[in-house]
Amino acid sequence: MSDFTANEMMTIAASRALTNEDVCFVGIGAPSAACNVARLTHAPDITLIYESGTIGTAPDVLPLSIGDGELCDTALTTVSVPEMFRYWLQGGRITIGFLGAAQLDKFGNINTTVIGDYHKPKVRLPGGGGAPEIASSCGEVYITMAQSKRGLVEKIDFYTSFGHGEGGDHRQRLGITTKGPTLLITDLAVWKPDPVTKEFTVVSMHPGVTREMVQETCGWEVKFAEKVEETPPPTELELKTLRDLKARTEAAHKGK
Amino acid sequence: MARFMPLDQAVRENLKDGDTAAFEGFTHLIPTAAAHEAIRQGFKDLTLIRMTPDLIYDQMVGMGMAKKLVFSYVGNPGVGLLRRVRDAVENGWPRSVEIEEHSHAAMANAYEAGAAGLPFAVFRGYRGAGLAEVNPNIKSITCPFTGEKLAAVPSVRPDVTFIHAQKADKKGNVLVEGIIGIQKEAVLAARRAVVTVEEVVDNFTGLHPNLCILPHWTITAIAVVPGGSHPSYTHGYYARDNASYLEWDEVSADRERFTAWMEENVIKAKPEDFAARVEKLRVAK
Known part of the structure; x- marks a missing residue:
């Protein structure tokens, strides 16, 4: 087993959560890498959907945007954006929404809109795009992001996408019938919501990671499951697939 | 009825100060040439609508043309933030911009x-x-x-929508293919519609019966501008210039560098310049 980075471990651990049967709405960035590693390793029949309307896409390089030509060229079909959001997402056809976040709280609520006050923002971020409805209409939501005290915070500045709100049955109380965030994969650990409180709890730490490392890079007091597993390290195939994909992508985005 | 005309005339006849305008394109087929022509003609107080206001709205906001933005994702796709929009929202430079944000x-x-x-x-x-x-x-x-x-x-009802498309036939019917985004809806929702195209062909006979075609009577004006969506792309013609999107992140980070870039690449440029910009990105037909 060769050396690997924490970021590679994160992408690979995230890819393992996906199966051949999944119909996955893919967010750009870290989720996109994980979804395509899954497709290129253990889940060749997974359906990947990007919000530009590409259904069943199989890009050879990671797209820079959600609408790169590569996505359309390799898709089973490409539909219009209204159709994507109405028939496919709102219609309940998508099993997993895979999102990243700028800020995340322990209940899986996501902020990608502003840092600071909405009307007088300290930093104006790009905003939600498709995420508010991805978070409520997909069967369940996976989240992947690197840990930092700025990213994993006690209180997010803006509810771009609703996770479990204040925890417990908050989703049901708002009339949301889907499961919401069921998995968080960071560069240090795999987290799952507590069945009752819905607070993210560490169920597995990546090789070499300690509880202190998880806590030091997290803005809330971390809860650990009774039995914390060790995430299996990347296999040679997983690592090679990811690195090849990244190398092809980098070459392509620089204009070859 | 669609009339063929040069881009400067199409923009002059269809856009006015204070209009609500949509320059649509969902990553693909972004009407950059039309936006640049609007910048050259120096319109003011526009309400700019777009799902994904990327570089062209960053440029229009940076040039002080917008009083309001209606949008759902205000980023440089895959790269990061829109720095001119940020400067307007956070610091009011060169003017403050009202925002109406959606998903x-x-x-x-x-x-x-x-x-x-x-x-x-x-x-x-x-x-x-x-x-x-x-x-x-x-x-x-x-x-x-x-x-x-x-x-x-x-509902969104723009005074005028601008889109870029692959081709028109001689009657002015317009074909859009690939990631079709919101183009059809944006044209049909607007009072006036201006389309830039890569080329004009004799007719569309013999093509697949379910293609996305906008009949000529839904369009006000058509201008032929090869390369007109650069650095976005036109499926079947040229690839997305991802390096330009990465470069924009640097150009837009600084007010002076932005202003100089706009002078050089937009104010002093012409619609005909777009063809050369996509030369190296052309795909085999």
Whole structure:
């Protein structure tokens, strides 16, 4: 087993959560890498959907945007954006929404809109795009992001996408019938919501990671499951697939 | 009825100060040439609508042309933030800009409602989302049959929509293919529609019967501008210039560098310059 980075471990651990049967709405960035590693390793029949309307896409390089030509060229079909959001997402056809976040709280609520006050923002971020409805209409939501005290915070500045709100049955109380965030994969650990409180709890730490490392890079007091597993390290195939994909992508985005 | 004309005339005849305008394109087929022509003609007080206001709205906001932005994702796709929009929102440079922010689902539904002649769009959305609290145009409505509470937003009805497309035939019918985004809805929702195309062909006979074609009587003006969506792309013609999107992140980071770039690449440039910009990105037909 060769050396690997924490970021590679994160992408690979995230890819393992996906199966051949999944119909996955893919967010750009870290989720996109994980979804395509899954497709290129253990889940060749997974359906990947990007919000530009590409259904069943199989890009050879990671797209820079959600609408790169590569996505359309390799898709089973490409539909219009209204159709994507109405028939496919709102219609309940998508099993997993895979999102990243700028800020995340322990209940899986996501902020990608502003840092600071909405009307007088300290930093104006790009905003939600498709995420508010991805978070409520997909069967369940996976989240992947690197840990930092700025990213994993006690209180997010803006509810771009609703996770479990204040925890417990908050989703049901708002009339949301889907499961919401069921998995968080960071560069240090795999987290799952507590069945009752819905607070993210560490169920597995990546090789070499300690509880202190998880806590030091997290803005809330971390809860650990009774039995914390060790995430299996990347296999040679997983690592090679990811690195090849990244190398092809980098070459392509620089204009070859 | 679509009339063929040079781009400067098409923009002059169809855009006015204070208009509500949509320059649509969902990553693909972004009407950059039309936006640059609008910048050269120096319009003011525009309300700019777009799901994904990327580089061209960053440029228009940076040039002080917009009084309001209506959008659902204000980023440089895959790269990061829009720095000119940020400067306007955070610091009011070169002027402050009012924003009306939605989700993609809301904007897509709002365009569709506009095309369908409806006053508003209804959909299942915004549940638990903070935007519903800061945007007074996000309301709710109760389904009269099931009692379910659903989100409602006003339809989008631009004064004028600009899009870029692959080709027109000689009558002025327009073909859009690949990632078709919101183009059809944006054209049908607008009072006037201006289309830039890569080329004009004799006719569309013999093509697949379900292609996305906008009949000539839905379009006001067509201008032929090869390369007109660069650094975005035109499926079947040239690839996305991802390096330019990465470069924009640096150009737009600084007010002076931005202003110099705009002078050199937009103010002093012409629609005909776009063809050369895509030369190295052309794909084999």
